[in-house]
Amino acid sequence: MTKENLIKQGAIWAFIAVELIFFTVMGDILSVTSKSFMDFENMLLLLKQSAPIGIIALGMTIIMVNGNIDLSVGATFALSAVVLLDSFSWPFMAAIGDWAIPLAWFFALATGLILGAINGLIVWKTGVDAFIVTLGSMLGYRGLVFMYNGEQPTSHLNWTLVDFAELQFLGLHTATWFLLLTALGLWLLMTRTVHGRNAYAIGNNREAAVNAGIRVGPHFLINFMLIGFLAALSAVVFYSESGSVNPNDGTLYELWAITAVVLGGTKLTGGYGSIVSTLGGVIAIQLLRKGLGHIGADTETVNLVIGLILITVLFLDRQLNRQGKEELKT
Amino acid sequence: MNNDIPILRLEGIVKTFPGVRALDGVSFNVLPGEVHALMGENGAGKSTLMKVLGGIHQPDEGRILIAEEPVVMTSPIQAKAKGVVFIHQELSLADELSVAENIFLGELPRKTFGRVDWTRLYAETDAILKTLNVGFNARTRVGDLSIANQQMVEIARALTVDPRAVIFDEPTASLTDAEKVVLFDVIADLKTRGVGIIYISHRMEEIFKITDRISVLRDGEYRGTLVTAETDEDKVTQAMIGRSLDLTRSPLQHEMGDIALEVRGLECGALYQDVSFSVRKGEVVGFYGLVGAGRTEIAETIFGLRAPSAGKILINGQEVRIGSPIEAIRLGISLVPEDRKGQGLVLGMNCRDNMTLPQVDDMTAGPFLANGAEVAIFDQYRDKLDIRTPGWRQQVGNLSGGNQQKIVIGKWLSMHPEVLIVDEPTRGIDVGSKSEIHNLIRELAAQGYAVIVISSEMPEVLHVSDRIVAMHNGRITREFTSDEVTEDSLIQAISGIASDKVA
Numbered sequence: 001m002t003k004e005n006l007i008k009q010g011a012i013w014a015f016i017a018v019e020l021i022f023f024t025v026m027g028d029i030l031s032v033t034s035k036s037f038m039d040f041e042n043m044l045l046l047l048k049q050s051a052p053i054g055i056i057a058l059g060m061t062i063i064m065v066n067g068n069i070d071l072s073v074g075a076t077f078a079l080s081a082v083v084l085l086d087s088f089s090w091p092f093m094a095a096i097g098d099w100a101i102p103l104a105w106f107f108a109l110a111t112g113l114i115l116g117a118i119n120g121l122i123v124w125k126t127g128v129d130a131f132i133v134t135l136g137s138m139l140g141y142r143g144l145v146f147m148y149n150g151e152q153p154t155s156h157l158n159w160t161l162v163d164f165a166e167l168q169f170l171g172l173h174t175a176t177w178f179l180l181l182t183a184l185g186l187w188l189l190m191t192r193t194v195h196g197r198n199a200y201a202i203g204n205n206r207e208a209a210v211n212a213g214i215r216v217g218p219h220f221l222i223n224f225m226l227i228g229f230l231a232a233l234s235a236v237v238f239y240s241e242s243g244s245v246n247p248n249d250g251t252l253y254e255l256w257a258i259t260a261v262v263l264g265g266t267k268l269t270g271g272y273g274s275i276v277s278t279l280g281g282v283i284a285i286q287l288l289r290k291g292l293g294h295i296g297a298d299t300e301t302v303n304l305v306i307g308l309i310l311i312t313v314l315f316l317d318r319q320l321n322r323q324g325k326e327e328l329k330t
Numbered sequence: 331m332n333n334d335i336p337i338l339r340l341e342g343i344v345k346t347f348p349g350v351r352a353l354d355g356v357s358f359n360v361l362p363g364e365v366h367a368l369m370g371e372n373g374a375g376k377s378t379l380m381k382v383l384g385g386i387h388q389p390d391e392g393r394i395l396i397a398e399e400p401v402v403m404t405s406p407i408q409a410k411a412k413g414v415v416f417i418h419q420e421l422s423l424a425d426e427l428s429v430a431e432n433i434f435l436g437e438l439p440r441k442t443f444g445r446v447d448w449t450r451l452y453a454e455t456d457a458i459l460k461t462l463n464v465g466f467n468a469r470t471r472v473g474d475l476s477i478a479n480q481q482m483v484e485i486a487r488a489l490t491v492d493p494r495a496v497i498f499d500e501p502t503a504s505l506t507d508a509e510k511v512v513l514f515d516v517i518a519d520l521k522t523r524g525v526g527i528i529y530i531s532h533r534m535e536e537i538f539k540i541t542d543r544i545s546v547l548r549d550g551e552y553r554g555t556l557v558t559a560e561t562d563e564d565k566v567t568q569a570m571i572g573r574s575l576d577l578t579r580s581p582l583q584h585e586m587g588d589i590a591l592e593v594r595g596l597e598c599g600a601l602y603q604d605v606s607f608s609v610r611k612g613e614v615v616g617f618y619g620l621v622g623a624g625r626t627e628i629a630e631t632i633f634g635l636r637a638p639s640a641g642k643i644l645i646n647g648q649e650v651r652i653g654s655p656i657e658a659i660r661l662g663i664s665l666v667p668e669d670r671k672g673q674g675l676v677l678g679m680n681c682r683d684n685m686t687l688p689q690v691d692d693m694t695a696g697p698f699l700a701n702g703a704e705v706a707i708f709d710q711y712r713d714k715l716d717i718r719t720p721g722w723r724q725q726v727g728n729l730s731g732g733n734q735q736k737i738v739i740g741k742w743l744s745m746h747p748e749v750l751i752v753d754e755p756t757r758g759i760d761v762g763s764k765s766e767i768h769n770l771i772r773e774l775a776a777q778g779y780a781v782i783v784i785s786s787e788m789p790e791v792l793h794v795s796d797r798i799v800a801m802h803n804g805r806i807t808r809e810f811t812s813d814e815v816t817e818d819s820l821i822q823a824i825s826g827i828a829s830d831k832v833a
Contacts, residue, residue, distance in 0.1 A: 193444045197431055204424035211386070211422050212436030213407025272426045 012264050012280035016287060023291035030295050042290075044173065050286035051175035052077075053253060054279070055182050055234040057260040059227035061278040062186060062196075064261055066223050067203035067270030068123065068130035073231040074253035075141035076115045080232035081245040082148050084108035088156040098160050109232045115141060116228020117221065124217035138254065145247045157243035165241035175237045179279075182230065187275040195222060203270025259310055260285050265317070335398055337362045337526035338383075338414070338495045343392035345378055352378040355392070356552045358545045360495060360526035365517060367537045367558070368530045370547035370570055376530050379547070380497050383528075384416030385409035396494065407436060413494030417484050417501060425473035430455035432472050433486045458489045461519075463512050478505050485513065495526040502536060514540055532620055533825050534563050546570055567818055586796075587611030589647065590780035591663075591749045593632070596641030601627045602804035605641070609749065609780040614771060616795030617784040619824045624804040625784045626668055629751045633665040634658040645749070659688060664742035668753040668784070670731070674738040677727035681719050682708040684726050685741045711740035715770065732763025739770065750774065753784045768794050788817060802826040 024038050036042075056073050063070045087093055087107045093100040115137070122133045148154070167174050190196035202209045202216050210216060239245055264281030266273025285306060292302045336359035345353040353375050360366045370376050381387045383394065385403035393400050396412055403409040406416065423432050430451050431438065439447040439454070455468035464482050472480060481501065488496045498517075502510050517527060517540060529541055537544060538558060546553040546569040553569050592608040602624030609615045617625045630636045632643060634652040642649050645661050652658050658665075667673035675684055686693060686704045693700045708722045715736045719729055726737060735755060742750060752771065756764040771794050775781050785791045791798055798810040800823035808823040 192446060194438045194440055194446050195444055197427070197438060197446055198436075200427055201424045201431070201435055204426045205422070208422040208424055208435065211406050211418070213405060213410070214436045271424065 008265055009274060009277055012277050012284060015263075016280060016284050019284065019287045019291055023287070023294055026295045044171065044176070046283070046286050046290055047176040047179065048173040049290075050282050051173075051179040052234045052238045053256045053260065053285075054179045054282040055230050055237065056227070056253060057257040057278050057282050058179075058182050058186050058275055059230035060254075060257045060261045061264070061266055061273050061275055062190060062199060062223050063130075063227050064258075064266050064268065065190070065203050065270060065273045066199045066219065067206065068220065068223070069134065069258070070116075070119065070130065070224065070227050071134040071254045072115070072119060072137040072141055073227060073257060074250035075138050075145065076112050076228055076231040077235045077250035077253055078145045078245065078247065079115065079141055079148070080108040080111045081235040081239045081249060082145055082154045082247075083111045084236060084239055085154045085156040085243065085245055086148070088158060098158075101158065101161055101164075105236050108236050109229055112228040112230070112232025112235070113225050114228070116225040116231075119228070120221035120224030123224065124220050130220075142247075142251075149247065151247060153244050153246045155244040161240045162243065165237070175241075178233065178237045182233070183275055183279050190275055195219065199223060200271060203267075203272075205271070256285070259306065262310065263313055335362075336360060336395075337397055337524075338528075339395040339398070340379075340383070341393045341395065343379065343382060343389045343394070345382055345387060345389050352550050353382070353389070354550045356547065356550075357392075358552060358555055360528060362494075362524040362526050363521050364543065365521060365527045365529050365541045367541040367544040368528055368547065369532075369537065369544055369566060374547040374570075375550040376547055377499065378550075380416060380499055380528070380530065383409070383414060383497060385414075386416075410491060413491065414497070415488040415491065415493045415495070416497045416499070417488055418499060423472050423480055423483060425471070427472060428468065429459070429466060429470045429472055429475075429483055429486075430468035432483055433458065433468075434490060435487075437490070454490075455486075458486050461489065462486055462516065478509055481505060482509065482512075485516065489516075493520070493525055495528065496520060497528045497530070499530045500532070501529075502531065502533065510536075534566070534821070535825070537566070538563070563822075564818060567821055586613050587778060590645070591632070591782075592644040592647075593628075594642045594644070596628065596631065596638050596643065598627060598631055598636055598638050600804070601636075602801075605806055607799055607806065607809070609782055611748070611778050611780050612775050613796045614775045614781045614783055614794050616791035616798045617782065617801060618786075618788065618791045618798055618820060619801035621786060623801040623824065625801055626753055629665055629753055629782065629784060632658070632749075632751065633663060659745055659747075662746070662748035664745060664747035664750050666735075666738050666742060666750070666752045666755065668757070670734055670738060670757070675726050675734060678725060680723050680725055681712075681717070681729070681737055682722035684737055685711060685744060687741060688745055707744050711744055714743075715740050716766075730763065732766060735763075735767060736770070743774075747779065749780045749782070751782045751784070754786065755783060756785075756787070756790060764790070788820065791820075792817070800824050 020038060024036070027036070056077065060070060060073065084104050084107065087104045088100055093103060096103075119130075119134055119137050122128065122137075123130045126133075165174050169177060172180075190199070198209070198214050198219055201212075201214060202219055206216065235250075260281035261273070261278050262268065262281070263284055264273070264277035264279070266278065288306055288309070289302050292305060297305075339359040341357050343353050343356045344351075356375070356379055358366075368376050368379070378387065382389050385406045385408050388404065394403065395401065396414070401412055403412065403414070409416065424435065427435075433455050434451060439450045441447045452468040459466070459468065462482055462485065464479060466475060466479060472483060475483065485498075485501060501513060505513060517529070520527060529537075531537055541558050543555055543557055544561065544566060545555045546566065548570060556565065556569070587610055589608045590611045594606050596605040597603045605624075605628055607615065617628070619625050627636060631638050632652065634654045634657055637653070643652060644650065645663075650661055652661065652663070655665075671677060676687070682704050683690075685708050690699065690704075693703050705722060711717070712719070712722075717733050717736045717740065719733060726734060729737070739752070755767050755771065768790065771781055771783060775796075783791065783794055792812075792815065796812055798812070798815055798820065799806055800808045800810065800820060802824050803826060807826065808819075810820065810823075
């Protein structure tokens with residue numbers, strides 16, 4: 001690994017370290033609460049809380065490395081959640097007791113897979129830009145959520161499910177395990193498989209990939225199905241515990257996911273990015289939210305600060321990637 | 331060798347693009363173990379022909395035969411499977427990926443579950459790289475390599491299969507002499523294995539060093555095949571340029587004024603070095619060279635689009651610093667860019683708005699645009715340049731290439747420049763309009779504008795220029811006056827052969 005690469009991939013972890021030190025020190029000085037920020041329980045909770053957006057952001061990394069974007073993940077998340085909770089009240093499901101749980105999960109995950117496949121097929125077959133396609137499906141899928149149950153929340157509390165969601169295996173919460181396993185799986189996919197490497201090639205230089213005989217469309221389809229599945233998985237993890245979904249849940253999730261991916265250093269134009277760095281981006285954002293809360297800032301300030309940091313990061317990235325003085329001015 | 335069956339034979343290939351007959355009945359054959367040069371001016375159809383062969387374009391008429399069997403190739407991967415490998419002139423690499431991944435792009439070796447077989451990938455790549463004798467290994471990131479080494483990666487792609495025919499499209503354009511030797515060894519090795527090689531290059535010395543036969547294209551037509559050992563540079567040059575060419579310069583002669591623009595020792599990093607020349611009022615200076623010789627970059631520097639790393643620019647004898655196009659325009663410099671549709675025009679806007687675009691800030695009546703003034707300007711230059719359009723409301727995208735170019739020229743004339751730089755003024759313009767643009771350039775010079783014409787077409791440069799500056803590899807190799815220039819000496823100057831005769 002070259003020095004430049006090390007800086008790029010290490011930057012997000014250095015940023016996390018800076019955040020930890022900053023909030024610990026500021027917390028002591030301002031002494032808003034008596035609790036220490038770097039508390040172990042607090043950190044475990046942080047990982048758990050970053051899981052819903054984190055799982056989506058990991059999927060978004062693949063989509064963006066591939067040179068696409070998916071704005072419909074928030075709506076997919078909501079619709080999968082509705083299917084998950086509503087399916088418990090279907091007559092045949094009620095009859096089979098706790099066996100309904102894996103079946104409900106299956107329905108929810110299948111929903112995500114299908115919604116993702118629709119996106120992927122449209123992008124593949126029409127050639128329309130993924131931004132436009134998923135902007136449309138974002139609105140469309142959200143519409144389906146409202147058609148399902150109107151403005152009413154969909155609720156179902158299954159105590160077995162709640163127990164499972166609140167389980168702590170080896171100290172880590174169920175949601176955290178899902179986040180870490182997803183990260184591991186996607187990391188293997190992106191670094192070890194032909195599909196993953198071709199995704200990088202397509203995002204990096206699409207024409208070169210086409211010239212080399214790589215079929216771009218199927219790769220798009222697979223990746224969109226994957227992110228649909230992951231959005232549904234995120235819903236499964238989150239709503240197994242909460243048991244109630246509002247039709248507006250998951251709004252803006254796509255933007256939070258993209259923010260985490262970009263903070264992690266993935267190029268918006270595609271071809272460069274890593275799953276591990278996105279995980280760093282996810283943790284960095286959650287730290288920022290929690291940390292600012294810890295020192296007494298309100299939610300509005302949190303969003304402002306995250307926005308500013310995002311722009312700063314992109315500016316620094318641009319400076320790093322400049323081609324020197326010979327570059328054509330624009 | 332001549333008794334062998336041709337490994338590759340083309341019969342009457344015709345390829346048309348909207349408005350252009352790019353290839354018109356081209357036939358030739360390549361024998362096994364032969365290096366066959368394909369020559370022709372820029373735009374003669376070489377690249378199109380090779381794209382047809384490489385499966386990127388489909389021919390409209392004609393047949394391709396591999397070992398006397400007709401084949402239809404609809405994709406590069408199909409062509410490669412049939413043993414026809416195309417090494418692109420433009421680098422077609424993914425720069426964030428490793429050398430190995432690029433060489434085996436699209437056909438990475440697999441293990442179970444679609445996993446990449448990295449051990450095999452790296453081993454095979456390193457074996458190929460070893461034959462190429464390069465200083466990097468399979469794991470190097472392509473973006474970290476020099477352009478020359480990236481070209482070697484491109485060449486290495488041809489060696490992943492057992493090829494029957496390999497097409498090299500200007501492979502030496504970015505290679506150093508030492509790297510060329512390696513490339514020629516590779517070609518010699520392929521040759522002994524009975525592979526047919528098509529070699530495209532503008533460099534005569536290479537052609538005569540390594541090829542067996544030379545086929546020449548001109549304006550999309552096949553002009554014959556010469557046996558390299560029985561011909562010489564003059565004959566090849568003649569075949570490329572043809573005799574029917576109108577070499578007489580435009581009769582329009584006029585007085586020249588003072589020096590309007592002078593450039594001394596200009597340099598922009600690796601793009602070009604030590605460039606010095608001057609242009610007088612009323613003079614047309616032509617810049618001729620191969621694509622990538624640095625001509626356009628010089629124009630962009632003078633127009634403030636690039637920052638020079640050394641040297642001076644003088645306007646009317648005064649040294650100036652040009653930091654942006656706005657400053658260049660204020661100093662009276664205008665650039666008609668190379669890519670008319672991409673850089674020169676807003677295709678979806680109407681004729682008038684395109685023409686007044688650079689000065690629209692100054693043409694206001696209160697808070698609104700001064701409609702009447704804009705139309706007046708358009709009318710003036712429509713008449714002056716003889717732009718044929720139904721009216722100013724016509725969208726520029728619907729005009730012919732020649733009229734589009736006149737709109738761009740009119741746009742800059744309306745800014746009252748002193749120095750007009752025209753980059754590839756007639757690219758993609760039909761023959762009739764070409765001579766109109768040429769006459770227009772001569773007339774503008776006669777009116778006292780200092781004009782720089784950058785062109786890759788020799789007849790054009792010879793036709794319009796008072797003086798010709800030849801460039802090779804970012805340096806000026808020679809300056810000619812219109813009296814002393816000949817096609818041969820010009821071709822030699824841009825190929826770098828006459829570098830000992832630097833003016």
